[in-house]
Amino acid sequence: MAVVGTGIYRYQVVENWGQLPSGWSFGVVTGITVDSLERVYVCQQQQDPPVIVFDREGNYLHSWGSGFIVEPHTLFIGPDELVYLADRGAHVALKLTQSGQVLLEMGNRGQPSDTGCTEDEGEVLRAGGPFNRPTRLSPSPSGELYVSDGYRNSRVHRFSADGELLASWGNPGKMAPGEFHSPHSLWIDREGLVYVCDRRNNRIQIFTPTGEFAAQWDDVQLPTDLHIDQDEVVYIAERPDNESLDNWITVRNKIGGTLAGWNTPRSHQIWVDRRGDIYLVSGRQGSPPGGAAVKYCKIG
Numbered sequence: 001m002a003v004v005g006t007g008i009y010r011y012q013v014v015e016n017w018g019q020l021p022s023g024w025s026f027g028v029v030t031g032i033t034v035d036s037l038e039r040v041y042v043c044q045q046q047q048d049p050p051v052i053v054f055d056r057e058g059n060y061l062h063s064w065g066s067g068f069i070v071e072p073h074t075l076f077i078g079p080d081e082l083v084y085l086a087d088r089g090a091h092v093a094l095k096l097t098q099s100g101q102v103l104l105e106m107g108n109r110g111q112p113s114d115t116g117c118t119e120d121e122g123e124v125l126r127a128g129g130p131f132n133r134p135t136r137l138s139p140s141p142s143g144e145l146y147v148s149d150g151y152r153n154s155r156v157h158r159f160s161a162d163g164e165l166l167a168s169w170g171n172p173g174k175m176a177p178g179e180f181h182s183p184h185s186l187w188i189d190r191e192g193l194v195y196v197c198d199r200r201n202n203r204i205q206i207f208t209p210t211g212e213f214a215a216q217w218d219d220v221q222l223p224t225d226l227h228i229d230q231d232e233v234v235y236i237a238e239r240p241d242n243e244s245l246d247n248w249i250t251v252r253n254k255i256g257g258t259l260a261g262w263n264t265p266r267s268h269q270i271w272v273d274r275r276g277d278i279y280l281v282s283g284r285q286g287s288p289p290g291g292a293a294v295k296y297c298k299i300g
Helices: none
Strands: 003-006 009-014 028-034 040-045 051-054 060-064 072-077 083-087 092-096 102-106 136-139 145-149 155-159 165-169 183-188 194-198 203-207 213-217 223-228 234-238 247-252 258-264 269-272 278-281 294-298
Touching: 003 258, 009 258, 028 278, 040 072, 072 136, 083 136, 083 145, 092 136, 092 145, 136 183, 145 183, 145 194, 155 183, 183 223, 194 223, 203 223, 223 269, 234 269
Parallel strands: 028 072, 028 269
Antiparallel strands: 003 009, 009 294, 028 040, 040 051, 051 060, 072 083, 083 092, 092 102, 136 145, 145 155, 155 165, 183 194, 194 203, 203 213, 223 234, 234 247, 247 258, 269 278, 278 294
């Protein structure tokens, strides 16, 4: 097996991970997450079923979501073992059980908010309410819920645990703190700080739980997703704005310093399991080489 990374962040690349039942094929694979029992949840667009569940070795277990999940974008499993899914096609954010039962739906299904934007990652004329093709739903340690609303909006929305909208922040723009161009993902750390992948602005912006700007990292290229593990190590999927260039994962400390990095297939969402293994999906038809995801098994 090929080995990537450096120092304590070295990984074996697992090929042909994620095997579908006979006769099935992958659509546009966009999201991935792992539960405490090491079951791996993958979501796909333009293909049924929307959510497919594998075991750690990549064997198919079951699937769900047909008929009510329209265009899933990313997945998140929280400490409560529930699934948090942003459905950009339906303009909603969902909290579900591991078998796909809907516990909470936020947004106006099928009704995008008014932002004046008519194409994904296009010009947003005015910041809107929830949602216009949302990108990520993530829970916080306090139980509040945060949604990056990014493909045709430029906002982060904060909700109570039961789905009441508490506040929104962000405006269209390229430079000032709190301006966004495609907030593509977010993560809330154990202190409640909100890390937002401001993708088209080539930066990660960091906010307090109530939306005050705290810091930014501007040495990233199209940050598409990030994951903060149990040791507060940050993993970022970066994707240069050029199809001929390599994509990569960078491993960073909490002040943004790079600890390791390596080239990857085209990246869309990453997830790090409790063993330190990394899963990556591409957001392309058929997914990256190697099946449902590229898997990096940590060495040592």
